[in-house]
Amino acid sequence: MQISVKINGKRYEHDIEPRISLAQYLRETLNLTGTHIGCDTSGCGACTVHVDGAAAKACTLLAVQVDGCEMTTIEGMANGNEMHPIQEAFKEHHGLQCGFCTPGMVMTAADIIKNNPNPSEEEIRHGLEGNFCRCTGYHNIVKSIQHAADKINA
């Protein structure tokens, strides 16, 4: 099927098999390998991207479902070498270790802050329920998001 999408500000047109997931399309067709696949079943959130401004799990969306959509992936968050304030905050507060869940965490964090510019710790933890991290114990991820929210609001 023919799809037309805008990803990280760039327009793409592809003829794509209907069974291909959005995550596979991003990784295999567009070489946007920052979107990771950790579970294939919406459980871990490593594949989180933004579809028309809202966080979505790319492993359980078909590429054909996002025809006509505008998307942002982790590769679209930084402005060249200048990192997004959320990325800066994760670095500053050690919100990552092995880095595999990190793209999904950053994308979900952006969604949390977008919907709630001043999230409490509890609200952040609730917002992260769909994103698994096996390394950090979440403590510094929550801290990073709190600091990122402060910075974005400042």
Add this chain to the structure above:
Amino acid sequence: METYIGKPVKRREDNRFLKGAGKYTDDIKLMGMTQAAFVRSPYAHAKIISVDTSAAQVAEGVVAVYTANDGCGAFGVPCGWQVDFKNGETMREPMHPLLAKDKINHVGEAVAIVIAETLELARDAAELVHVKYDVLPAVTCPKKAMEPDAPKVHDQWEDNAAFDWCIGNDRADVEAALASAHHVTEMIYKNHRVAPNAIEPRSYIADYDVNADKHTLYTSTQNPHLIRLLLCAFVLGIPEHKVRIVSYDVGGGFGSKIYHYTEEALLTWAAKEIGRPIKWTSDRTEAFLTDAHGRDHIVNSKMGFDKDGKIVAHLTDEFCAMGAYLSTFAPAVPTYLHGTLFQGVYTTPLIHLNVIAPFTHTVPVDAYRGAGRPEATYLLERIISKAAKEMDMDPAELRFKNFIPPFDGVSEPGYQTQVALQYDSGNYEGVLKRGLEMIGYEDFRKEQAEARKNGKLLGVGISTYIEGCGIAPSAVVGSLGARAGLFEVGHVRVQPTGKVQVLTGSHSHGQGHETVFAQFVADQLGIPMDDIQIEHGDTDQVAFGMGTYGSRSLAVGGSAIVKSVEKILEKGAKIAAHKLEAAEEDLEYAEGKWTVKGTDKSISFGDVSLTAYVPHDYPEGLEPGLDFSSFYDPTNFTYPFGTHIAVVEVCPETGKVDIKRFVACDDVGNVMNPMIVDGQIHGGVVQ
């Protein structure tokens, strides 16, 4: 001059991870790369009657389908640790085939591999492989596996035991002490099986270059050199110099990526057969079914106390599952990584642990997060808390009565345990005291009494632990059955411009080596961190290594690097002395330069480096270049210890546990980067 050790230096690896630019194995694409899918058994125990691959062979996009009847059927992956029976009989080591031939021994065991142009086509074709099974009764419990009528995992032996083993004092002495003890506390429980679940599934790409006759395996491993050694010398019989293992970024391991897996060897073999690269990435279901699990012990333990609450003896019998086959380090886990920690932090005078390690029809087990040692701590801390309750004593008080008194290991010797180890230094009462202060123990007891009046269930759990880390002296582990040395390699290559490349055999998969190793090399050389690059994970770059596990990267891998830097400075001093026309002993090295003591005559590290590579005016007889590699083999384990305390509330109606407060008070030794230390502890506590 800026120094780095002890400072919360931000991690250099974060830039690529945060931008989604990490290079995990599944992110790599090679020209002409194919994709593999496996046909796996849905049964735990079954005879394979037939495997029909004819439909798959001709399916769209299929490049090859292999079963155990093809050339790969001759190969199996080995075990790297031998623990023999107490009676001297050799450990039973079944062939762990790359693909099952006649019999299935666990759910998820692979029967066939399908290689196709795309992942989707490989999976489609895998569904066309028809396997006929004769399903047999299975045994999944390690205790039941030792019952006389238990189904057998491997038919060639009379029962399911892989080995049995014991450690400590004479069993009869321990039993006698228990018989005359004032009080005996008993615990019978299961330390259940766990699935490690690193967030990045295992992923491999095998590539064969026919012209160079060279294999490359990209693999998500904690242990690239060991994989090369096992793959070459013990599985496929390929000369080691004809194989390159590459493990760039790895998305967490927690033990599960230490081992050599069947898929690594099978892909390497098949890539040569088809003459094209092959990728396989596990999905999450396959990860549950094939990544080595942890634990699965059935424990029966007795601890005896005198009337004052002093421990007089401790006797434990365990059935510890090995799973269907022996994974790389599986036999070490319930034995040398477990029994040797049965002293814990207590003066227990008599200890005996007996382990029976049976095969079961389950995924093989191996080391997971601490491996064997947390299982020992769990037992000791639970049984002591239970004993305190039974004897109506405060659980902290009972611990204080039994702690090994503080010792520094310098002015007095280390502490010799009943179970083979000599602890380096410790202050166990110190960490418990501090932990109790942090949690507010005295106030907690009042709070608890108040809560109980109101029908709330508020409780406290205390754990004071010790671990054997920095694994390990090669001679010691060799005498305990390890089939490998456990040294580490650190190579420091100074470039002519004074920039430094450090190649380490330690593998980083979240620990932050690229930052921490550069911190101490920068301080040792007195140069900026930006002048230092840390490389790991490529066997063609790093001469050798034993990988990352057992809390060994900094203690063992870091020490190897330090040794090489010392050699650099020693040689550099000779060059500096020549250039400064001074005696070596008149020089001192600080802030990146050699200075003639008491003068302002000096030469920088960069100038000495350049001289080493442009040796026109150079000390006679000295080799050019500044490039040293060192092997470091530790003399003992390291023994970190600490106290963790949790205050929890349990809902009487639903049983839901709510953690109210948690404190961790750990001896972590000298801190290189406090930010990273905190992060590691947070992660360990939560996982």
